[in-house]
Amino acid sequence: MRILITGVTSGLGRLAAAHLLASGHRVTGVALSAHRDLDPRVTVTYRPLDPGRLAALTDDADVVVHLAPVEPAAPESVELTGLLQLADAAARSGTRLIVPIHAGGDPELYRQAQELAGSSWGPTLVVRLAPLIGRIDDFAVRRTLATLASDRHHTTTPVRLLHADDLCRFLSLAVDSDRTGELDVAGAESITYVSARRLLAGLPVRRGTSLWTVPDPVFRLIPLQRDWQFECGWTAAQAVADAARGPAGRPLGDDNGRVLVGAPATGSPAAPEGTAGEFDYPIDARYPLFSAAGVPDALPGPLTPITLDVQVGAMRAAQRATAGLLGMPADLGAEWGARATAVFGHRVYTGVSVHDAYEPRAATAQRVLRAARGYPERCHTHAAAVTEAACDAETLGTLSDARIDARMMLLCNQIQDGWELSALGVSIEGAFNRLSRRPGSLTPPPATMTSTGHLAAHTAVLAGLLRRGAAGPDFAAAFDAAVREVGHRGPGEAELANPVIADDPGLLLAAAELAATEEALPAVEPDRPPSDPISRRIARTRSARETAWDSTARATQQLRILLRERGSRLVTANVIDNADDVCYLTRFELLATPPDHRELVERRRAEMARLQALSLPEVIDGQWTPAEHPAAEIAGPLAASDLADAAS
DSSP states (O other), X not given: OEEEEEXXXXXXXXXXXXXXXXXTOEEEEEESSOOXXXXXXXXXXXXXXXXXXXXXXXXXXXXEEEOXXXXXXXXXXXXXXXXXXXXXXXXXXXXXXXXXXXXXXXHHHHHHHHHHHHTOSXXXXXXXXXXXXXXXXXXXXXXHHHHHHSSSSOTTOEEEOEEHHHHHHHHHHHHTOOOOEEEEEOOSSXXXXXXXXXXXXXXXXXXXXXXXXXXXXXXXXXXXXXXXXXXXXXXXHHHHHHHHHTTTTSOTTSGGGOOOOSOOOOSBOSSOTXXXXXXXXXXXXXXXXXXXTTOOTTSOSSOOHHHIIIIIHHHHHHHHXXXXXXXXXXXXHHHHHHHSEEEETXXXXXXHHHHHHOOOOXXXXXXXXXXXXXXXXXXXXXXXXXXXXXXXXXXXXXXXXXXXXXXXXXXXXXXXXXXXXXXXXXXXXXXXXXXXXXXXXXXXXXXXXXXXXXXXXXXXXXXXXXXTTOOSHHHHHHHHHHHHHHTXXXXXXXXXXXXXXXXXXXXXXXXXXXXXXXXXXXXXXXXXXXXXXXXXXXHHHHHHHHHHHHHXXXXXXXXXXXXXXXHHHHHHTTSXXXXXXXXXXXXXXXXXXXXXXXXXXXXXXXXXXHHHTEEOOXXXXXXOOOEEOTTOOOOOSOOHHHHHHXXX
16 A cells, blocks of 8 residues: 655654555655655655645555654654644545554643544544654654653552554554554553663663653553454563663664664665665765675675574664764764675675775774773673573464564564674774774774684584594583584574574584594693783673674574574465575564565575575675676585584
């Protein structure tokens, strides 16, 4: 259908647009200003609008979703007058209107808004929302977090919340319906203020942020559950905890830790027409040079769509956080956040031009170190959160689809947090090196972010036992312990379609056997702890960074297990043909399942086969021309030698 969204460049508007596009709808929008992260497929008309233009927009829409706020002080506000004009135009066009109302806002203002929308003579659905929360930079989310963190409310008062992901899932359902009237939408569980404050401890809330006037509105949820058959996937505690982790270490409002979706919209195509991959990045002529050298083994190409969406989106978010931390100039920072790591032919490249263009100022290293206080603690907290949220396949099978969907988004967020921490660790180490006049980069390349010694250490232990002929109970115990510790690791571990050691423990055994046949290295003395303070801090930072990436790989394995469960359910529901088809859809496509999903999967599978058969240049300078492999073969299962290479 044709969907018109007002306030489409707000945090909520951009997220809703992504969901609706993934559902197969055509989305247009109205906004006050542009935003770099809005999906380029959305056609935007900018305010102010004359009555004729507004009428034309509603005439061209099947459904209007009114997300622009009515509060005069809120960003992108259209006030009550704008709502009245929109309701009138939609009614004259016969276009269905969906109007979310913030139930926690000023009672008089929102009573008027509710009455205005509800009295429209056109088909209208008014949705009363619980206080909104999530990882989006939106005025409503900022207000909710400020309200929960304030001391103005009784600590034992329970409050219902609504995660932005759940709201967008509901909006996708609502636009496909013809229901009208009024409806309350909120999570089934509540959380007390004291519990929320504990989870939000240390969250940097922007001064002057307004609070909800009615922080704990009353909701009737039986119609939502009975008539709409809708369930919120996020619990209140999960939503608060995740929202607190998103902006950790930076002011609230800096994209709020949102995982970025899709490729940058600006620039020129890098490949001849018809040869580029669907997810290829354009190239800014000012920064034309890219290299595949040094791209980590964790990201072998061509990557599947789900991996490009999750992992590269998380890398972009990490890059953007790094650009802000380093205080890059606006143009360079925008390019760094968009294409310091880029995708061509579904393969990952490093932006050489943008790396070379950055020249740190004298005080930048000090700035990094100030911002990095408590870094080891944050890494270990991240690891603990991933471990706590871990869930085996059997338990996943008992969760509802809504819980599965929420868990998928939670894992995507944890993966992003891990990428950000890994990038920050490399920058901190570079800052320490600069202070000690040793070479070191403040800008983290992917290969450095993903390197750890975990896999190599366990492989070496097993290889040593085999050399000594310890093939009995001692080896079995050591092998089982190694699988428990590094089962989430393996070659190409960031690719969600790849098996890891937990899927095939024989990979680790074969790698150990291969290492045992190699000439043993002479014994060396254990490394002594560094004597100078800076070296000790570098070692501590490196260890924490390795912990961060290892927990990111754990979260990736958890997502891999979840995708298999999601795929199995979609096969049972006759939505897809094979469980691994999920790897050829994006996150939002999995949540919405577009109507042409089978055709979409088939097309992307064929594209992967085409890209696998191409030889891409190691260096791209503004454009690339593909060449066929001499013996074009589609890659099969990863071999033990691949694991041995990764371990070494």
